[in-house]
Amino acid sequence: MKLYQTYLSPFPTRVRLMIYLKELEVDIVEPPGIHDNTESKGDYMEVNPIGRVPCLVLDDGRALAESEVICEYLEDVFPEIPTLPTDPWERARVRVLSRISDIYIVMAMLPLFNNVALPRRDRDQKGIEKAGREVQKALGYLEDYLVEGDTCAVGDSLTQADGALIPIIMLASLWGPNQFGFDNPLLSLPKVAAYWASVQKQPIAQRLIKETMDALTAAQSARDT
Numbered sequence: 001m002k003l004y005q006t007y008l009s010p011f012p013t014r015v016r017l018m019i020y021l022k023e024l025e026v027d028i029v030e031p032p033g034i035h036d037n038t039e040s041k042g043d044y045m046e047v048n049p050i051g052r053v054p055c056l057v058l059d060d061g062r063a064l065a066e067s068e069v070i071c072e073y074l075e076d077v078f079p080e081i082p083t084l085p086t087d088p089w090e091r092a093r094v095r096v097l098s099r100i101s102d103i104y105i106v107m108a109m110l111p112l113f114n115n116v117a118l119p120r121r122d123r124d125q126k127g128i129e130k131a132g133r134e135v136q137k138a139l140g141y142l143e144d145y146l147v148e149g150d151t152c153a154v155g156d157s158l159t160q161a162d163g164a165l166i167p168i169i170m171l172a173s174l175w176g177p178n179q180f181g182f183d184n185p186l187l188s189l190p191k192v193a194a195y196w197a198s199v200q201k202q203p204i205a206q207r208l209i210k211e212t213m214d215a216l217t218a219a220q221s222a223r224d225t
């Protein structure tokens, strides 16, 4: 299999969690024209007409877009190391945590992703401050579905929910405050803060965080030169 992806984007990161946890052999490829890369997307548009990452290409050439769907597919095909609990409520918690990340937190972060590509003098300061408040609110939705004492998002093993949450909490609590100067939103969210502290003890979480951090640093230094 081949995964078209970037290390900068939170969406492929959740797929890499699946690959690392399930110890799958997958070629990891970065297509042109994503993020700040102004090249044409070229042949990648034939692989994935949506033109976004991630996209998983199977050995027989069939291609699958959309991170959540790719994760579900990998779970169905390689169930031996599970990334969904067996209990229906716990499975639902995995899905609702992932959905809160995708719909509410990512959407709230969009103005920050757009502004970071601009020179500082051209940034929309009011929009950034509003986004900071929206991110805080959206992260707050996680508090209802995290359980005190769990070391991962749901229970004590990594699931698809951790794949969704690790990159976005990293962006919201480390990168965002660092880039835009707002307070760390986790300071007033005790369950999210406890989750974030405990999940970082997982070697796969550490690997995903480092990969994303390295990509953010490389993107920033490319913008600064």
Ligand SMILES: N[C@@H](CCC(=O)N[C@@H](CS)C(=O)NCC(=O)O)C(=O)O
Pocket (backbone or CB within 6 Å): 009, 010, 011, 033, 034, 035, 051, 052, 053, 054, 065, 066, 067, 068
């Ligand atoms: N709903 C999609 C979202 C994927 C997405 O928006 N990826 C962005 C990167 S964060 C992308 O590829 N954007 C296209 C571009 O930068 O040209 C998923 O979950 O896979």
